[in-house]
Amino acid sequence: MSEEFEIRNKVAESGLVNFDLSTLVPKGVRKGIDLKDFLFQEMILKEKDFREKVEAINTEEYEGAYIYIYNSADAIVPLWAYFVLTAKLTDVAKKIVFGNRQDLEVILMHNAIQTYDFDFMRGKRVLVKGCTDKDIPENAYIELVEQIKPIVKSLMFGEACSNVPIIKN
Structure with a gap:
């Protein structure tokens, strides 16, 4: 040629x-956890019931996942509830955030960009x-x-x- x-x-x-x-x-699975599923009649947080439901979580389902915790119920959830739920999952999850799926993606990309070497x-x-x-x-x-x-x-x-x-x- x-x-x-x-x-x-x-x-x-x-x-x-x-x-x-x-x-x-x-890369990895994203999973959402709705706090309403842990509330009595999807409205009230009863500490004993809440702790029992959190304890019953099969952590294998969340192994290596990126988790976002949200509340779709019109209920006031005390901050300690997020502590309890996060403490249960923190040893198996890659990352746990409060918010929706989009909030999770923003945080994941923020972390990725901040740690990437652009040199x-x-x-x-x-x-x-x-x-x-x-x-x-x-x-x-x-x-x-x-x-x-x-x-x-x-x-x-x-x-x-x-x-x-x-x-x-």
Whole structure:
């Protein structure tokens, strides 16, 4: 094949770093626990009943899981109840948070971004992938920019064929 018809990958030759934020999404099962299931008539927390229900939890179901605890009942739950439930599961779960599934994902991505080593991007042109098959919280993109803006030469968002320039240092 002659050089005049040689197929070249100009994106690869450009030194552009393609970064897919979805690679930081922690792998593992997510499980929710609704406190209403631990309440008397789904309305009142009776300490003895609550402690018995927590004690009866099969912790094997939560082994290695990311857990979010929420309360769908219109009931006031004392803070110590969260202590009791968390103490039961903390030895088997990877992470336990209060809130909904989205709150869990925000916290997981926050932890992933804060602990990731972005040094390989130092002085480079970086393109953050725009499309992904994973649901990534918007806050993760904000935290990503906070982390890499000071170290990259330039930052873009989208795809190589159609990107949005964000910054140039």
